[in-house]
Amino acid sequence: MAIEIHIGDRIANVELLNIDGNKVQIEIDDRVYDVDISMIEHGVYSLIYQNKSYNLELVKSPDDSKKYEVSTLYSTLPVEIVDVHRKYMKNRQKDELDDGQEKISTPMPGKVIKIPVKKGEKIEPGQTVIIVEAMKMQSEYKVKRECKIKDILVNEGDTVEGNQTLVVLE
Amino acid sequence: MAIEIHIGDRIANVELLNIDGNKVQIEIDDRVYDVDISMIEHGVYSLIYQNKSYNLELVKSPDDSKKYEVSTLYSTLPVEIVDVHRKYMKNRQKDELDDGQEKISTPMPGKVIKIPVKKGEKIEPGQTVIIVEAMKMQSEYKVKRECKIKDILVNEGDTVEGNQTLVVLE
């Protein structure tokens, strides 16, 4: 059975044909590769294909064992292993995203400087909901659509984690 | 209950008195230490005791999870955790050693160059039993006492592991 692997926008069908020590045969879409693959350090792979040497470093997403960032010498590629369950989830998530912004979170840890809104308040597109400071730099988080503050989960002065939900919208 | 820890020739009695986050209180022989201990990288510990900063790197013996080599900035110390079972074994081992040399092994991997003796042969003290080459350097292994070659476990040209028994004496 082939599995699906996404790399950026591209969707590739991958099937392992044969494995013999470090030498593997693998089919990606219509191409068959005979590759010599070796793990050098933890998460660092050396591949040799037709004498070309590839040194690839993989970083697994901390939240998701099927998502990787793969670094080559010159670029970093987002790679995702997709199975049936994952496919269903992806479609569902897409639907949700279409509904619009549901929460405010920050991509990195920091400290809440100011929350200029209150629970239950109705706000306009572009209005600032929360200001978070990290490493001496302040960032304002604004809403994209007209909405209501359903809940505020943090207080001014709080230290917050990356990707933590700070404010829930409705 | 206190446990025994050997460091070189010294035998120390160690008892953990209290632990609170990174701060621990521990008694070694008659001295009580309040130490701030933190693991920095895997196997690398930072200890702060009375403002002195100790950066200690631990290497566990591959064969024995109770034996360590501990490196400080200026020296490397052999440390061994000793429990009741281990104590019994140590005494037993000592008795065996007193009986004299029972086997020939090499401390490192290499290639067997020559075996100038035969199984069953009686040999004199100082006689060479096997020659092993590693990294371009040849080493001769000799016996210390008059004995008989009980068994030869390898052939000329063989590649051998470190600490592998090569020749058994009787």
Place this chain on the structure above:
Amino acid sequence: MIKKILIANRGEIAMRIIRSAREMGIKTVAVFSEADRTSKHVSFADEAVCIGPAPSKESYLVIDNVIDACKQTKADAVHPGYGFLSENETFAKRCKQEKIIFIGPKPDAIKKMGDKITARKTMIEAGVPVVPGTKENLTTRKKAEEAAKKIGYPIMVKASSGGGGKGMRLVNSHKNLWEAVKAAKSEALSSFGDDTVYLEKYIKSPHHIEFQILADKFGNTIHLCERECSIQRRHQKIIEETPSPLMTPELRDEMGQAAINAAKSVKYVGAGTVEFLVDNKLNYYFLEMNTRLQVEHPITEKVLGIDLVKEQIKIADGKKLTHKQSNIVQRGHAIECRICAEDTHNNFMPSPGVIKHITEPKGIGVRVDSYVYDGYEIPVHYDSMISKLIIRAANRKYAIERMKRVLYEYRISGVKTNLGFLQKIMDIKDFVSGKYDTHFIEKHLNTLLKTTRATKVLTEDMAIIAAYFDYIINLEENKPKTSGDTRAINRWKEFGKRKGVLRI
């Protein structure tokens, strides 16, 4: 003789200072906040003292706590590094009172150079060119408009206590002047507690060029040539080089002498840096003097072969300078890149987190001054600079080639960094030809932010294969273990031993 130095700092600069002190046989004391217990400078120093909670204002900036740590450990000298208390007159004074040697200039020099209007006046008296502008605080609209007319537009409004781009306004014409002055005053008051502002002529296409100074306690003052620091983002330098592509031997002598005069005018002692703005016609103007070691000091060390921290310590110890101006000659070319944990595509927003794996570049001509390690969590409380990559080569062309090589050799995973952004700068024609000013990043931002050139399908496929196997090995790993060996590499070997076809 200094016997024990307390380093009132953290990060790479604390490591750098410990190294030189250790070479001199001097003991070192690290101080750390509660967020920095696992920072490398703590375990690297001979002693370590916790001086308070995570926020700088409660630890690294608390003079009493630093002084206490000195007393506890009997440190006889303090090195302030850069940032934090390094340009704090009160701290320098306090050290003097407590009979602790402050490795830096006298409090009076810090004070005079810390206030921009005072510095301007002092420079004018010393005959050092300054940007045409006012010498007094602007209090009335009339005075401001008259002064502006004399100087000519465009004009910069600047806060006297300012720094880092705060309290600055660019004014293009008469009608916006007073509004800009008021806005700058209000920003300066809230940021620095001082609403003193002044006017300066706006220099078009400015180059930011600075001169390193060394001065001993006997009045011997030399300059150690220039550093070109025009590559900046958010008013912060990210790439520095020496020699400056703009420099001529004559101009170096002239500006170097001006820098020496600037230092002498405040009886400067120690290592310091005089910053100038230089326009395309090679007119130069005093901008400010940094009365401490600079982040970018290693490029000077690379081309001169001099250890600046050792020089600082020797000067603080009352030794005479051993270098003569005539022996100071740059050899080859050096470049520094500041590696920051930041999201270049999101206005260079800091991106702290846990470093997963680092591969640092090595080989000929490379120096990496860093403090992070595999598994280290970059704290959110401090600066986003995690490392400085410094290279030297025989000439500028080779230096750029080397910097490209080492930027690609450098791998940091787990956090976002500006490595890719820096790599692209090395390919921009204006940088390669050395024709750039402080507008460089702004001018080329679109090119620099463009997504990396399309990767070849073949490379993509190799990335897919690696991810595929890592995924499978991890699936295997989560099954009950058959072997006690937990080293990933051996798990891999075991995995590889199974010949035949594997189906999932």
Place this chain on the structure above:
Amino acid sequence: MIKKILIANRGEIAMRIIRSAREMGIKTVAVFSEADRTSKHVSFADEAVCIGPAPSKESYLVIDNVIDACKQTKADAVHPGYGFLSENETFAKRCKQEKIIFIGPKPDAIKKMGDKITARKTMIEAGVPVVPGTKENLTTRKKAEEAAKKIGYPIMVKASSGGGGKGMRLVNSHKNLWEAVKAAKSEALSSFGDDTVYLEKYIKSPHHIEFQILADKFGNTIHLCERECSIQRRHQKIIEETPSPLMTPELRDEMGQAAINAAKSVKYVGAGTVEFLVDNKLNYYFLEMNTRLQVEHPITEKVLGIDLVKEQIKIADGKKLTHKQSNIVQRGHAIECRICAEDTHNNFMPSPGVIKHITEPKGIGVRVDSYVYDGYEIPVHYDSMISKLIIRAANRKYAIERMKRVLYEYRISGVKTNLGFLQKIMDIKDFVSGKYDTHFIEKHLNTLLKTTRATKVLTEDMAIIAAYFDYIINLEENKPKTSGDTRAINRWKEFGKRKGVLRI
């Protein structure tokens, strides 16, 4: 123009060559034996070709396999590094036949310098001083005894094809001479397949000093000053420095000119090294010429700021030398230590194995040329040198202080290394004062092998505490897991969270 270089080598020197080639925009091809699949040079190069099984004789030394790899990858040049095929005349010839550029001298120069008797004759003709001795093979007892009488005892018997101390005998008097000649002949025959031996006067207290040479295809030949290589164990250098503590500017000029004459006498092209013996009265004698890059070349790079591999490639590409003799001036002082996986207490026996953890020294003036990494298994088939530690500082005193600092900063666990042995050398008075010759290690061996000074009880107790906790954490670890996080550092944090008293 060279577009792709195949590196017919492994280890640190392969990495070093790839780095400079990459900076020049030249593609690189690694070759590897089956034992070296996970060696760093394989994944670091742009391409990689397996050339045979683990033993060198079946891989790195097989000319056909290396040439095949060139053809497969269309490499237009070969860099041989040091060792392996680097001084193999047949290989150099073969490359020429196959129209692959051999980055090194012409086969004829390799041949002339490879045979010691031929080299001696050539030097005598070129007016380069050689150690007094014979020019012909010794065939009869009578001839040997007559020649020895002329030279005067003590005398060295040496194999013409010899190297690494093999086929060498020291003779103190007449009566042992012929026996020594016969023994040397027999050893030389079995080691090198050639029983030609000759006599040389034995130099007391010899210093081993070598000169780096660069020569282009147009007859321009310069020297790049000396390297002092007298610190040797088992006839192999372990510490090198430049300038030599013995050198004077006049002697440097004279010996440098002799080295240039030596190179010119064989129409040398590329980078090469002329080795001399120097006695305490500063008499110098040609010893041999190495027709390749030396292990210790980086100390020359450090004090001159020149990239020798780039120079080699440019010369092979037919470029003219851009450096002039008058511009070659050493700046500061550089030292190299060779870090070997060896048991210094067991006759320096190699100690291969798996490297558990490495902490490489960093900071100002440090260069580490290595190829090993955490988890790497050092193969038993090749050399025991795993790394070269090179530092530079403003003068010799600072250089020794720096080398001490970085030797203590360097940590390699899992295998035995000579780091502790090297640390002790830095403390030996004769080394610190620069008064040493090739007998240094022999003379100080007892001191060097003494067990490290007694550790304080306090330090021991800290080691006990660390081991105690590591043991307990590991006990916890082997219990069923409560958390999915396998990072040791987080396990530690979880462990620390449990307040209260723990009893075992």
